[in-house]
Structures are given as C-alpha cells and as structure tokens.
C-alpha cells in the first residue's frame with residue numbers, strides 16, 4: 026500500500042541556474058499546477074489538467090488556490106543553541122562571542138536543555154518554511170545527540186555537528202584535539218546517513234582550534250567523502266587580523282583551512298566577506314560552498330558579502346543562504362533575501378527575485394551537493410515543500426493586487442514576507458506545519 030498525496034496550486038521551481046541564464050527563463054512556473062507525492066517523493070508535477078489523469082484513485086488533493094508551492098528553503102549556516110540569544114545588543118563579532126555566545130552555549134552540557142532548544146529551533150525553522158539546514162551544535166556531544174534525535178523524529182534532512190574548540194574559549198567550552206576527534210568520530214558513526222541525518226565536522230573557526238585540531242578535523246573528513254565540514258571564514262576585520270597573527274605561515278585565512286584538508290566538496294564556509302580573488306578561485310576549484318548570511322552581517326556590522334563576484338560565471342563559487350542565528354535576526358529566509366537584496370544594491374548589483382529564490386532553494390541544495398535530492402520540484406525529488414501565501418497581511422494583499430508577473434509576486438514576498446507568509450510546510454510528503 027503506497028502513501029500518496031497531491032498538492033494543487035501555483036508551482037514555482039527552477040530548471041536552470043538564474044545566475045548563468047536569463048533569470049526569468051530559469052524560473053519554472055505552473056499557474057495551476059499539481060504535485061503528486063508518493064512515499065515521500067515527488068512522482069509527477071505539471072499543469073493540473075494534464076496531470077490529473079495520472080492521479081492514483083483515492084488520492085487526497087490539498088488545494089491552495091491563492092498560494093505558491095515551492096521547494097522548502099535551505100539554510101546553509103545556523104547555530105541552534107543560539108536561538109535563545111537572538112537579538113543581543115551592542116557588540117561586534119569577537120566581543121559578541123565572549124559576552125553572549127559562550128555563556129549561552131555552556132548550558133548545553135545539560136541534555137534536557139539541549140532537547141528543549143532543539144525542539145523549539147526545529148519548530149521555528151519549519152514555521153519559516155525551511156526544511157534543510159546546516160547546523161552548528163555546541164562543543165558538548167550531548168547537544169548533537171539532542172539535535173539529531175529531534176530532527177529524526179520529524180524526518181527532516183539536517184546536517185549538524187559537534188563544535189571543535191580547543192583554545193581561546195572558556196575552559197568549560199574547550200575540548201582537546203584528540204578528545205574532539207574521538208567524540209566527532211563516535212557521533213559521525215552513529216548519525217551520518219542514519220535516515221535523513223548527516224554529519225558535519227565542525228571546527229568553530231580558526232582562532233579557537235589549534236593546528237593539531239584542524240589537522241585531525243581533516244583526518245576525520247578523509248575517512249568519508251560524504252561527510253560535511255562547516256566553519257566560519259573571514260567574517261570580521263579584527264578576526265582576519267587575529268588569524269593572520271595565529272597562522273603567520275599561511276597565505277590567507279582560507280589557506281589555514283585548505284592546508285588542513287578542510288576545503289573540498291561539502292565544506293561550508295560561513296560569511297567569506299573579507300576574501301580575495303585567489304581565495305574565490307580556490308573555492309571554485311575545490312567545490313566547497315560559501316554561506317551568505319545577510320541579516321547577521323548587517324546586525325554585527327561585519328561587512329558586505331560580494332555575491333556577484335562569487336557567482337562570476339567565469340569561475341562560479343557555490344553559494345547558499347544562511348540565517349546565522351543568533352547573530353542573524355530572523356530564521357525566515359524571506360527576511361534573509363530582503364537584506365541580501367539591499368546588500369547587493371549597496372555593492373552595485375541587482376538581485377533578481379528569481380536569483381534570490383534560487384539561492385534559498387535549488388542554489389542552496391546545489392551548494393551542499395544535495396541538488397539530486399532536494400531544492401526543486403521534479404519527479405524523483407524528496408517532497409520537502411513550503412506553501413507561500415503572498416497575501417498574508419493586509420499590506421501584502423494590497424501589494425499583491427498590483428503584481429503583474431510571477432517575478433514581481435516573488436519580489437513582493439521576499440521584501441515583505443516572513444514566517445506569516447508560510448501557509449504550510451511539508452517534509453518528505455508529510456505536513457509538519459500549518460499556519461493557525
């Protein structure tokens with residue numbers, strides 16, 4: 026007996042990369058579409074009238090007449106333990122870590138606290154239409170256990186890992202190079218590839234790991250190509266200067282990671298604001314991904330990520346979108362896109378709404394080398410979807426009335442939308458959130 030479900034509405038997805046081809050042409054739009062889901066995967070998608078004859082008898086059809094059906098959002102950089110300290114006043118990166126982040130993360134030695142925050146975090150994520158994320162836990166293995174246990178319960182496709190940090194941090198948040206390796210290996214063996222859960226080797230950033238710890242992180246990755254790596258790169262000018270001091274022999278901040286064998290496919294580097302052309306060329310060649318975190322970069326005054334330099338078709342770098350909670354100010358990728366648009370404007374570029382939504386869905390999946398599983402609506406893809414309501418508030422309803430194209434409607438959503446715009450969220454074909 027198969028489990029089938031069908032969703033009817035305006036379908037938006039991608040058939041191409043809108044940074045390489047005409048953005049409007051890359052966007053695939055079905056005015057009245059039908060998505061047939063079977064056993065957690067998309068079996069068929071097309072115009073309602075054409076697809077209806079293929080609907081298995083007895084299948085429930087859920088109709089969202091005024092909404093858009095999109096692939097679920099992908100968040101390529103976020104810290105679940107920092108959810109309670111979102112919106113912490115006044116500091117830039119290094120002081121912000123000392124004053125707010127480390128005390129908040131030290132509470133995750135308590136498994137009950139870790140489960141509670143993991144549950145709230147995943148609930149919030151799904152309320153925002155995000156179905157996959159690359160997630161930092163804390164230095165405590167129990168913070169990873171808690172996160173994966175809660176994610177497995179929801180069957181969400183999540184990437185997460187234990188933070189490695191053996192220096193320049195408070196004693197209760199420090200591991201050792203060998204201890205961090207052993208704990209990571211045990212977690213990796215238990216969780217990586219178990220259902221939809223995937224492990225990421227997670228050095229916080231170069232200043233809090235010794236050279237020995239970074240090398241052991243590289244050794245962990247060398248054991249299994251399918252394991253992820255996540256860290257931070259060149260977010261803030263003081264941080265970059267500190268790394269230069271700590272690793273004087275390396276050409277650049279990125280080179281610290283490259284030297285340890287960390288820069289490779291499925292490596293996700295958060296921020297990458299203060300990087301140069303040779304760094305971007307290394308990123309292109311290696312197949313790693315950069316996570317653009319607009320609300321965080323503006324909140325901490327870190328600088329402006331040069332998205333269009335990174336996406337240069339002559340040596341394109343894989344880029345995804347990150348909320349970077351707790352430095353980010355919203356878990357909603359619509360809010361990330363709002364700020365990404367403004368950052369692009371400030372650097373002399375225009376972020377087309379098709380490019381923006383691609384970054385939040387198909388592009389994010391591609392950045393993570395998961396585009397064969399998630400990020401688009403097509404036969405065989407896993408049915409992680411969000412239902413977007415372009416008229417969630419009276420103002421948005423008014424604005425939507427004047428939209429004369431799907432691009433304009435998407436633009437109004439990314440500028441005015443947030444969690445209220447998410448009518449429902451589906452994970453592997455099962456509804457996991459419905460707006461009240």
Ligand SMILES: [Zn+2]
Nearest residue numbers: 104257295349
């Ligand atoms: Zn971060």
